Amino acid sequence: MEKKYIIALDQGTTSSRAIIFDREERIVGTAQKEFNQIYPKAGWVEHDPMEIWASQSAVLTEVLAKTGVKSEEIAAMGITNQRETTVVWDKNTGKPVYNAIVWQCRRTADICDELKAREGLEEYVRKNTGLVVDAYFSGTKVRWILDNVEGARERAERGELLFGTVDTWLIWKLTNGRVHVTDPTNASRTMLYNIRDLKWDERMMRELEVPASMLPEVKDSSEIYGEANLGGVGGKGGQRVPIAGIAGDQQAALFGQACFSPGEAKNTYGTGCFMLMNTGEKLVESKNGLLTTIAIGLDGRVEYALEGSIFVAGAAVQWLRDELKLISDAADTEYFASKVENSNGVYVVPAFVGLGSPYWDMYARGAIVGLTRGANRNHIIRATLESIAYQTKDVLGAMEEDSEIKLQALKVDGGAVKNNFLMQFQSDILGTRVLRPEITETTALGAAYLAGLAVGFWRDKEEISRSWRLDTQYESSMIEEERERLHRGWRKAVERAKGWEE
Numbered sequence: 001m002e003k004k005y006i007i008a009l010d011q012g013t014t015s016s017r018a019i020i021f022d023r024e025e026r027i028v029g030t031a032q033k034e035f036n037q038i039y040p041k042a043g044w045v046e047h048d049p050m051e052i053w054a055s056q057s058a059v060l061t062e063v064l065a066k067t068g069v070k071s072e073e074i075a076a077m078g079i080t081n082q083r084e085t086t087v088v089w090d091k092n093t094g095k096p097v098y099n100a101i102v103w104q105c106r107r108t109a110d111i112c113d114e115l116k117a118r119e120g121l122e123e124y125v126r127k128n129t130g131l132v133v134d135a136y137f138s139g140t141k142v143r144w145i146l147d148n149v150e151g152a153r154e155r156a157e158r159g160e161l162l163f164g165t166v167d168t169w170l171i172w173k174l175t176n177g178r179v180h181v182t183d184p185t186n187a188s189r190t191m192l193y194n195i196r197d198l199k200w201d202e203r204m205m206r207e208l209e210v211p212a213s214m215l216p217e218v219k220d221s222s223e224i225y226g227e228a229n230l231g232g233v234g235g236k237g238g239q240r241v242p243i244a245g246i247a248g249d250q251q252a253a254l255f256g257q258a259c260f261s262p263g264e265a266k267n268t269y270g271t272g273c274f275m276l277m278n279t280g281e282k283l284v285e286s287k288n289g290l291l292t293t294i295a296i297g298l299d300g301r302v303e304y305a306l307e308g309s310i311f312v313a314g315a316a317v318q319w320l321r322d323e324l325k326l327i328s329d330a331a332d333t334e335y336f337a338s339k340v341e342n343s344n345g346v347y348v349v350p351a352f353v354g355l356g357s358p359y360w361d362m363y364a365r366g367a368i369v370g371l372t373r374g375a376n377r378n379h380i381i382r383a384t385l386e387s388i389a390y391q392t393k394d395v396l397g398a399m400e401e402d403s404e405i406k407l408q409a410l411k412v413d414g415g416a417v418k419n420n421f422l423m424q425f426q427s428d429i430l431g432t433r434v435l436r437p438e439i440t441e442t443t444a445l446g447a448a449y450l451a452g453l454a455v456g457f458w459r460d461k462e463e464i465s466r467s468w469r470l471d472t473q474y475e476s477s478m479i480e481e482e483r484e485r486l487h488r489g490w491r492k493a494v495e496r497a498k499g500w501e502e
């Protein structure tokens, strides 16, 4: 049967998605399922790995059923995932030894403080892993599991336990425990991977007390890793489909946005907000609070990116909906924010899990400042959306300094870019054009491209570049003095939120 489609699995922080693309990058069908966020203590965030797997395999089945696409028509499958989130499981039973510790989780802040106190280690981490010492990354999360789950360290030392980020966990499940792999984009988020030598870093394994036997094999982001059995009933029948692409969701979005040349950048507005700029084969060290990360691993070589990681963006909108109950749907924020002329001096700093780039403060916590008697719910809603744009502005400023490139336009994607108020305010506060493409599911598209390239479904990056299509362009209409005035207020608000929990 003719191979007409690529399927992408996009395992995000709040939901699992499966999307089928045809050769013209049209979305043929989508299925999506939210899953539980577990908050055992203030600042802690977990997911149940079995629920991640169940929701991901459910949407895979659902998208095939609802589109009528046959598994024989699928050329390959690509995987993209929330990054850093850490799963440790028993390789014999397939059972996780603990819940997945989510990237947002702050429980390892004290381990980070201990690492920072070790002579020269922070510098070593920056130089060799491209990261800062922060609870965000997988390394301290693995260490926490080994230190805190009874018997885990002994079992890990006996070679019985495996570690994986979510890509690794899903591929292990999809291949019935046969394949234990990851790719350089995910490996570069663990604090255990040397982004210069392109291998697991001996010193970091020692410092974090993580046995080498737990770590997956690191393969290219686009190659065949194994096969998944699709479309069978009760474990029988079905079609074997190659799993042929892996990338962390932010790097997948960079690829899906066709940011292939040095200096091209995108910002993805999901739970958090992640801006990545391709720096090609050049590894740029940040002096302004950004990360150096691997953009992609192709044909045995890697390209690098500078990254600004904002921990809370769309999640602040969910907070307005679920905790404050100011809205019933995320999309309502656009209407309410537009009902007021400005935020009336109110600033929301959504530092719910500390602050990432460029501030790096594990102990910051959320704040609403500038309240007066006239402040109403629309101002708070508006200030929440504005906080996403301000955080992005701070990251872009750092990126322009580090890269010495002035960005002419910012390509955007992710769930929150549907919000026209946010996009216009973003352009206003940056003073830069904002470009929203027709396909905003760029994360899934990037994973589809990687899988498609591995099996010859798409020819090369040039073919992909030609497919990028603009939907809307936003241009700034704010005068510089106003931009600076508003931004000064934001910086003051951030100062108030810093170090709160220390």
Ligand SMILES: Nc1ncnc2c1ncn2[C@@H]1O[C@H](COP(=O)(O)OP(=O)(O)O)[C@@H](O)[C@H]1O
Residues within 6 Å of the ligand: 012, 013, 014, 015, 269, 270, 271, 272, 313, 314, 315, 316, 317, 318, 330, 331, 332, 333, 334, 414, 415, 416, 417, 418, 419
């Ligand atoms: N119209 C909207 N305005 C603002 N935020 C939105 C809107 N629609 C969705 N969001 C936010 O976008 C996020 C979902 O985007 P998505 O890319 O699916 O995230 P993720 O991959 O991180 O799970 C949610 O946090 C949600 O609150």
Ligand SMILES: O=P(O)(O)OC[C@H](O)CO
Residues within 6 Å of the ligand: 011, 012, 013, 014, 081, 082, 083, 084, 103, 248, 249, 250, 270, 271, 272, 309
């Ligand atoms: O799942 P998302 O889209 O919120 O992305 C999460 C990031 O990969 C965390 O680094």
